[in-house]
Amino acid sequence: MTPPTTTTRRRARMTAQSPRRPLGTIGLAIGLAVVALFAAIRILTPEDPGTALADAVQDFVTLSASVVIESLPFVFLGIVLSIAVQLWLPPDFLTRRLPANGFLRRAFISLLGILLPVCECGNVPLARGLLQRGLTVGESMTFLLAAPILNPVTIITTYQAFGWQDGILVWRIVGGFVIANLVGWVFSRHPDPMSLLTPAFQAACAREHADAATTPRRGARMFVEETSAMLPALFVGSAIAGFIQVAVSRDILITLGQNPVLSVFALMLLAFVVALCSNVDVFFVLAFGSTFMPGAIVAFLVFGPMIDVKMLALMRTTFTTRTLVQLTAIVALASAALGLAVNLAA
Amino acid sequence: MSRGSRMSTDHRNPREGDRARQAEGRRFRRGLTATIGVLAGASVLLGAASLTQGPKLADAAIDVERATTLAGSRLVLELNQPVDRVDGDVVVTPDESFELEIDGDRLVVSFDEPLPYDEAVTVTIDGVVGTAQPAAATIEYRFTTADEPVHTLVRRSPEGEPDVVRRSSVGDPTPEDVLEAPRLRSFAHAGDVVVGVAIEDDGSNSLRVAGIGDTTQTIAFPEPGTVNSIGGSTTQPLVAYTFNPAAGDAEPAPQSVLYTLDVSGAAAEPVPVLGPDGTPVTVNDWVFVPGTTSVVVQDVDGAVFLADALGLSPAQPLGTHAELRGMLPGTTDLILADPDRGTILDLETGEARENVLPSAELPDEAYPGHVMQLDDTGTHLLEVLIVSGDGVGSVATEALLARVGEAETVVLHATGADSRRLATCVSPNGRLVAVETAPIGADSDGYPNAPSLVGRLTTIVDIETGEVVLTQNGGSSDWCH
Numbered sequence: 055m056t057p058p059t060t061t062t063r064r065r066a067r068m069t070a071q072s073p074r075r076p077l078g079t080i081g082l083a084i085g086l087a088v089v090a091l092f093a094a095i096r097i098l099t100p101e102d103p104g105t106a107l108a109d110a111v112q113d114f115v116t117l118s119a120s121v122v123i124e125s126l127p128f129v130f131l132g133i134v135l136s137i138a139v140q141l142w143l144p145p146d147f148l149t150r151r152l153p154a155n156g157f158l159r160r161a162f163i164s165l166l167g168i169l170l171p172v173c174e175c176g177n178v179p180l181a182r183g184l185l186q187r188g189l190t191v192g193e194s195m196t197f198l199l200a201a202p203i204l205n206p207v208t209i210i211t212t213y214q215a216f217g218w219q220d221g222i223l224v225w226r227i228v229g230g231f232v233i234a235n236l237v238g239w240v241f242s243r244h245p246d247p248m249s250l251l252t253p254a255f256q257a258a259c260a261r262e263h264a265d266a267a268t269t270p271r272r273g274a275r276m277f278v279e280e281t282s283a284m285l286p287a288l289f290v291g292s293a294i295a296g297f298i299q300v301a302v303s304r305d306i307l308i309t310l311g312q313n314p315v316l317s318v319f320a321l322m323l324l325a326f327v328v329a330l331c332s333n334v335d336v337f338f339v340l341a342f343g344s345t346f347m348p349g350a351i352v353a354f355l356v357f358g359p360m361i362d363v364k365m366l367a368l369m370r371t372t373f374t375t376r377t378l379v380q381l382t383a384i385v386a387l388a389s390a391a392l393g394l395a396v397n398l399a400a
Numbered sequence: 401m402s403r404g405s406r407m408s409t410d411h412r413n414p415r416e417g418d419r420a421r422q423a424e425g426r427r428f429r430r431g432l433t434a435t436i437g438v439l440a441g442a443s444v445l446l447g448a449a450s451l452t453q454g455p456k457l458a459d460a461a462i463d464v465e466r467a468t469t470l471a472g473s474r475l476v477l478e479l480n481q482p483v484d485r486v487d488g489d490v491v492v493t494p495d496e497s498f499e500l501e502i503d504g505d506r507l508v509v510s511f512d513e514p515l516p517y518d519e520a521v522t523v524t525i526d527g528v529v530g531t532a533q534p535a536a537a538t539i540e541y542r543f544t545t546a547d548e549p550v551h552t553l554v555r556r557s558p559e560g561e562p563d564v565v566r567r568s569s570v571g572d573p574t575p576e577d578v579l580e581a582p583r584l585r586s587f588a589h590a591g592d593v594v595v596g597v598a599i600e601d602d603g604s605n606s607l608r609v610a611g612i613g614d615t616t617q618t619i620a621f622p623e624p625g626t627v628n629s630i631g632g633s634t635t636q637p638l639v640a641y642t643f644n645p646a647a648g649d650a651e652p653a654p655q656s657v658l659y660t661l662d663v664s665g666a667a668a669e670p671v672p673v674l675g676p677d678g679t680p681v682t683v684n685d686w687v688f689v690p691g692t693t694s695v696v697v698q699d700v701d702g703a704v705f706l707a708d709a710l711g712l713s714p715a716q717p718l719g720t721h722a723e724l725r726g727m728l729p730g731t732t733d734l735i736l737a738d739p740d741r742g743t744i745l746d747l748e749t750g751e752a753r754e755n756v757l758p759s760a761e762l763p764d765e766a767y768p769g770h771v772m773q774l775d776d777t778g779t780h781l782l783e784v785l786i787v788s789g790d791g792v793g794s795v796a797t798e799a800l801l802a803r804v805g806e807a808e809t810v811v812l813h814a815t816g817a818d819s820r821r822l823a824t825c826v827s828p829n830g831r832l833v834a835v836e837t838a839p840i841g842a843d844s845d846g847y848p849n850a851p852s853l854v855g856r857l858t859t860i861v862d863i864e865t866g867e868v869v870l871t872q873n874g875g876s877s878d879w880c881h
Contacts, residue, residue: 236435243431245424312481312505313532314456315447347458347480380432387439394446398453400480 088289110300118296121329121364122288128331129179129288133280137273139183147187160196160238163189164231167201177201178368179280182255185372191247195381196238198369202332202359203230212355215336220348222355225396229356233388237381250377252370292329294363317350318393322386325358332359348400353393360385454537455479455530458505465546467515468829469634470691471730475523477507477541481530488527488536494519507539513775514730514829517548518571547571548827549589550834552858552874553596555845557583565594565610566874570832570860573870579610585850588639588878590632593663595639597627603848604646612663619661619670626849628656631881633688634828637664638709640673640695642683658683658697660709673697673707676715685724687881689732689747690828696734696747698724704736706747718745728776729830735773744776760784760804772826772833774863779805781812781833781863783824801835803863812866813859822856825879826863835859836875852876 152159167177181189181198189197202208203226216222244250310320321339330338339346339354346354361382369378459478467473482505490500490509497512509523525539547569555563563584568575579587583599593611600606604624609617623645630641639661657680659670673695675681681699688695693709702722707715718734721743725735732747735755742755757778760768769783784800799821801813815821815837823836838853845854856875861868 240428240432240435243424243428245421245428314450314453314480315532380436383436384432384439387436387443391439391442391446394443394450397480398446398450400456 084286084289088293114296114300116296117300118292121292121296124331126288129285130281133179133277135180135183137183137276137280139180139187141269141273141276156242157235157239160193160235160242161231163193163197164200164234164238165204166197167203167205178365178372182280182372185251190242191244191250192238192240192242195241196234198234199237199360199385200230200234203227203234203356205332208332208336208359212336215340216351220351220400221396222348222351225352225392226355229352229389229392230359233356233360233385233392236388237384240384241377241381250373252372252374255372288364288368290367292364294367311346311350314347314349314397315394317346318353318390318397321346321350321354322357322389322393325354326362328358329362329364330358335359347397349393349395349397352396353389356392357386357389360389451533452535454533454535455481455483455528455539456537457539457541460541460543462543464543466635466691467511468517468545468548469514469730471511471513473511473515475509475511475541475543477509477523477525477539479505479507479528479530479539481505481532483507484529484531486525486528488525488538490526491522491524493522493524496521500525514831515545516831517545517827517829518569519545521545548829548832550858550860550870550872551578551587551589551594551878552856552872553584553587553876554874555584555847555852555854555856558843558845558854565596566872567594568870568872570869573872575872579608579616581608581616583847584608585627585847586630586876586878588630588632588641588881590637590639590663593632593637593639595630595632595641595661595663597630597641599847599850607641607661609661609663612665628849629683629686629881630878631686631688632878633690633693633709635691636688636693636709637662638688638693639663640686640688640709642686655682656684656700657681658686658695660695662710671709671711673709674711674715675699675707676705676717678714687724687726687734689734690727690730691732694747696724696727725771725773728773729826729828733776758804758806760802761809762802766800770824772824774803774826774830777806779803781824781826782809783821801833801861810866812863813861819857822853822875823877823880825877827860827879831863832869833861833863834877834879835861836877838875 152162177198180201181194184197185191185194209223209227212223212226218224241247241250311317325335328338335358336355339351366378366382373381456479457477458480460476461478462475463473483502486500486502486507490498492498492509494516496515499510499512501508501510507525507528515521520542521544522540522542527536528539529536549567549569551565551567553563554566557563562580562582564577565579565584565587566575567578579594579596581596581598585597585599585605587594587596589595591611593609596608596610598606598608598618602624604621605627606621607619607627609619621643625643625645627641627643630639632639640658641661642656642658644656658673660673661670672680675697681697684698684700684702686695686697688709689706693712695707695709696704696718697707697715698704698721702720704718704721704724705715706718721736721738723737725737727734728744734745734747736743736745742757743752744755745752755773755776755778757771757773757780760782762768762784763786765787767785767787769785772781774780780803782802782804784802786798786800787795788798789795796817798817799815800811801821801824803810803812812833813835815835817840819837819839821835821837823834825834825836827833836856836858838856842853842855844851852875856873858872858875858877859868860870860872
């Protein structure tokens with residue numbers, strides 16, 4: 055590839071940025087507006103909020119805000135790690151050190167979460183950064199799906215909650231590893247992996263490779279771009295999670311959970327809806343431990359960190375809708391099969 | 401782009417490249433479809449297999465300690481789905497009477513009577529159908545009930561050694577000494593704590609408490625006196641005793657006041673049991689109510705009242721009766737006797753019903769003695785003395801122990817010609833009886849106020865079969881109170 059002149063680079067950057075800048079600005083504005091809305095609601099809420107806000111609205115605000123508050127630190131941590139990877143990790147650093155064999159390579163990548171213990175919310179920007187540093191789309195998917203489960207924080211919290219009870223911890227680790235590698239293998243066979251990515255992210259990749267600005271300026275720009283992409287998605291995903299939790303009766307979920315087959319799908323649905331970070335989801339599902347079968351718990355703990363409404367919104371910044379549908383289908387079916395198998399053996 | 405070189409390494413001409421790309425596209429779609437298909441198929445198969453499996457046991461809970469001390473103890477079998485019905489039989493091995501209740505996703509087996517000690521119990525429920533699947537399943541659960549300690553007092557001071565309270569158990573007959581003092585009058589236990597009544601040099605009593613901490617505690621009374629009756633709760637960390645102050649010059653205080661001792665904490669402090677008028681009363685007899693902190697007290701005038709051992713609620717009068725015959729094992733049923741009738745009073749509901757005991761089938765030379773009722777049908781143990789003469793002035797006696805039911809009278813134990821029976825005590829679950837004997841002609845140990853015989857032996861007998869379960873040196877079994 056012929057190195058572009060300074061003028062060409064600047065034009066290319068401007069061309070690439072022109073469709074994103076308004077989106078990023080709008081996204082950031084939406085995010086700030088939502089934060090301001092939450093803050094205003096909190097400030098204006100009287101001591102007895104029941105008179106001012108209907109219970110459902112209050113629950114919606116509380117649940118949505120809790121997902122945002124819980125996720126935000128990890129999102130920023132992921133963004134910072136992502137920028138660090140993009141700025142200071144040499145382009146071929148990872149690719150040179152990873153095994154050449156595809157299966158071994160993905161198996162190794164799925165264990166990277168042990169070194170980068172970020173919850174799934176932070177993994178999306180980190181995966182975007184790794185993608186720009188030489189990982190293939192399939193490999194980045196493997197990392198994205200495996201890292202939230204195969205990291206020390208998640209493993210320790212799961213052990214604290216369940217110990218070795220019913221093999222929940224073991225099945226969570228094994229299930230997370232196998233499903234992540236299965237997805238990676240499936241998408242590694244795609245003839246045109248770049249078509250799995252959104253045009254905006256492809257443009258960002260192209261811009262990244264054409265960017266010759268100084269490191270601090272590039273870092274600042276990356277931070278703005280990543281937060282502009284991530285925060286609106288996080289806010290929208292959290293709002294959807296809060297809305298569904300208010301709209302869908304938990305009693306219905308629990309009633310479904312008494313059935314050895316439906317319980318698996320009920321808890322997967324719950325995981326999809328509540329959209330908890332993998333570091334804390336185990337304490338949430340612990341409350342259902344006596345009601346639901348172990349297979350349902352396993353399905354919740356495997357499916358939730360990989361796919362939920364918030365993650366889909368975040369991943370939509372990177373992958374096309376078609377790709378996400380295929381990805382979700384594989385993860386959902388594999389998680390369901392795992393949960394049903396555990397229930398059958400339990 | 402380095403990634404681009406890995407993703408697209410096609411150096412063929414455009415048409416060949418397109419064909420190859422299309423082939424790769426078809427290969428990807430086939431792989432994707434196959435993966436989704438296999439996973440969907442696996443899910444369907446696994447789901448179908450789950451639906452044909454029927455309910456499964458998810459968890460089970462039973463308090464094996466309470467199961468041997470209280471009637472109505474519950475085995476809760478939690479299944480992985482709500483139970484619709486039970487079509488099959490329920491079998492409990494060994495045979496016990498029970499009730500089965502369906503409560504959502506739980507099967508609750510309530511045992512009508514306290515269970516035997518150290519017994520492996522298997523509960524099998526056939527034909528359990530859940531609400532999720534039509535398939536029936538067999539639910540089986542096995543548990544082992546708690547062992548019961550057997551305590552005896554071995555008086556060794558006549559041989560120059562300190563007295564000991566010796567403990568073994570139904571499941572492990574190897575005895576160990578749990579409390580030692582120069583001279584012990586009696587004892588009681590509550591859980592692992594053993595409280596002995598020690599006889600001091602001046603003849604007055606003090607309490608020795610073992611099992612709280614590493615050392616034996618001594619509780620001295622504020623004034624000299626004697627402890628005439630001591631007993632422990634079978635379900636609570638409580639011991640109670642009556643204390644008689646020594647006669648003095650001062651104004652006479654109430655005699656034989658009942659005190660309770662909470663042995664759950666580090667320091668045990670005696671608390672007097674107060675009568676309905678809020679003052680200590682002179683006690684004639686008393687008994688703990690199993691499963692509660694209550695105690696039934698009869699004063700010297702025959703008035704019976706129910707008091708809280710911890711003094712948390714005022715005493716409730718239960719009327720005046722001639723005799724307090726204890727509690728039906730493991731229940732809140734109080735047995736009362738009057739000259740004209742017997743009564744069973746349910747302390748939980750306040751319901752009273754007439755208590756009629758079946759007549760024992762005894763020979764002419766038999767003399768009935770102490771009665772120990774086992775259940776509300778009137779089945780009881782009866783001490784019997786058989787007196788036989790040889791016609792020339794010589795008389796021989798034999799002490800028998802009989803189980804008297806509505807259908808039959810069965811001799812469970814005979815002391816034999818060379819020993820005499822001193823006491824008979826039924827275990828808290830009503831399944832065993834401790835028979836205390838001593839050799840004919842044994843000397844008295846000469847203890848003040850509480851003499852007994854040297855060489856006492858306690859034999860534990862199964863009330864159902866008459867088999868001897870355990871034999872241990874010593875006597876004064878605290879099962880009697």
